[in-house]
Amino acid sequence: MEERGKLANPRRFVPELPVQFDSKFSVAKARAMQRCLARQVIREDRLPEKIRFVAGVDVAYVGEISIGAATVLDYDSLAPVESQVAHVETQFPYIPTLLSFREISPTFAALKKLKTQPDVFLVDGQGIAHPYRLGFASHLGLLIDKPTVGVAKSILCGKAENMTDKGWANLIDNGEIVGAAVMTRAGRKPVYVSVGHKVSLERAIEIVKNCIRTHRIPEPILTAHKIANEEKRNTEKADR
DNA sequence: GCGACAG
DNA sequence: ATCTTGTCGC
Numbered sequence: 584m585e586e587r588g589k590l591a592n593p594r595r596f597v598p599e600l601p602v603q604f605d606s607k608f609s610v611a612k613a614r615a616m617q618r619c620l621a622r623q624v625i626r627e628d629r630l631p632e633k634i635r636f637v638a639g640v641d642v643a644y645v646g647e648i649s650i651g652a653a654t655v656l657d658y659d660s661l662a663p664v665e666s667q668v669a670h671v672e673t674q675f676p677y678i679p680t681l682l683s684f685r686e687i688s689p690t691f692a693a694l695k696k697l698k699t700q701p702d703v704f705l706v707d708g709q710g711i712a713h714p715y716r717l718g719f720a721s722h723l724g725l726l727i728d729k730p731t732v733g734v735a736k737s738i739l740c741g742k743a744e745n746m747t748d749k750g751w752a753n754l755i756d757n758g759e760i761v762g763a764a765v766m767t768r769a770g771r772k773p774v775y776v777s778v779g780h781k782v783s784l785e786r787a788i789e790i791v792k793n794c795i796r797t798h799r800i801p802e803p804i805l806t807a808h809k810i811a812n813e814e815k816r817n818t819e820k821a822d823r
Numbered sequence: 824g825c826g827a828c829a830g
Numbered sequence: 831a832t833c834t835t836g837t838c839g840c
Contacts, residue, residue, distance in 0.1 A: 642830075644831060677831070679828040685831095686830070708829045718829070739829045770840095775829085 604675040604684070613681060614715065620725055621716040629781035630702055630730040634658040637794060638701035639803025640693065640723075642686045643811035645818045649673045651689030652811035654803055655699045661794065661802045667696035668814045679739070680714055683722035690723060703730040703782065703790060705803045710777035710787075712754055712762035714740045724780025731779030732787040733762070734804055738775055746773070751788060763788055767795045774799060 637658045643650045649671050655664040669692035675685040686708070694704075709718030710733030720733030741756030743764035754762035754775060762777030765788055776791050778784050794801035800808075 642831085644830095677830060679830095682829055713829080733829085735829050737829065740827085 610681075613684065617715040617717040617722075620722060621711070623725055624711060624716065624721050624778070625781045626711065626778045626783065627781070628730075628783050628786050630786075634702045634790070636664060636699055636701045637790065637803050638694075638697070638704045639801070639805070639807040640690045640704060641707050641804060641807040641811045642689050643808075643815040644673065645815050645822070647673050648818065649686070649689035650811050650814050650818065651686075651691070651693035652807045652814065653690070653693040653697055654806040654810055655697060655701050656794075656803050656806065658702070658793065661796055663806060665697060665699050666806070666810045667693050668810060669693040669696060670818070682708055683717070683719035686719055687723055687726065691726060694727060701729070703732060704779070705732050705734055705791070705794065705801055706779055707734065707736075707804050707808070709733045709735050709739050709775070710762065710779035712739060712741060712756065712775060712777035714756075716761070718777065718779075720777070720779030730781040732782055732790055733775075733777040733779045734791055734801055735775040735777075736772075736800070743773070743775075751776075760784070765791060767792065767801070768799045771799045774801075 636655050639654045641652050651669045654666045671689040671692050706720035710720035720731045724731035741754045743754050744752045746752045750766040752764045753760045764773040765776050766773050791801050796802045
């Protein structure tokens with residue numbers, strides 16, 4: 584039987600922090616929660632025309648600890664503005680399609696520490712380019728009620744069409760455009776961009792391109808990744 | 824039943 | 831994601 588514990592009420596309209604991966608956990612309820620939350624995702628622009636601050640988030644792991652990192656950059660100059668990290672006990676394993684349940688808690692903890700209010704958040708992972716249309720970026724967007732963009736290094740579901748001269752191609756899943764493969768650096772593997780929440784795919788692509796500096800990965804996520812790993816090293820050092 | 828499968 | 835050194839290429 585798959586009906587144990589209370590994961591989340593599928594009719595509830597407010598997204599919750601992830602459940603514990605213990606005896607109360609049920610994949611069936613996690614799925615129900617994803618389907619319900621997916622309906623609340625807004626795939627249109629609900630962000631200022633002029634973006635001032637863009638954030639990047641990432642998570643690193645040290646033993647049983649998850650380290651969430653959040654960085655804020657100036658949108659035009661990509662200059663660093665602020666960074667925060669947070670330690671949280673890892674309470675969920677990595678399960679394909681359920682990534683958000685593992686990373687949303689440490690990420691949220693780091694975001695709560697920010698003094699700056701970002702206009703949009705770039706997330707390492709899929710937005711709606713997910714089998715249930717609720718990747719980590721979308722789940723996080725609903726939780727914080729802010730515009731989020733999913734930027735993944737590889738595909739979870741769907742197939743990318745042929746790259747056009749515009750530097751990007753639609754990512755199709757079940758006949759639906761769920762995202763785009765974007766060539767952020769010539770000759771390199773594309774990045775997979777998808778709507779997280781409160782942003783259109785077109786604007787999401789524009790934002791990701793604006794944030795490219797020297798790497799294939801947009802600067803906010805790259806910076807968050809460095810901050811998370813820096814904190815990871817410090818934690819390992821202090822841990823012995 | 825057999826793969827595929829974000830980080 | 832994480833475990834890990836040097837090494838090939840622009």
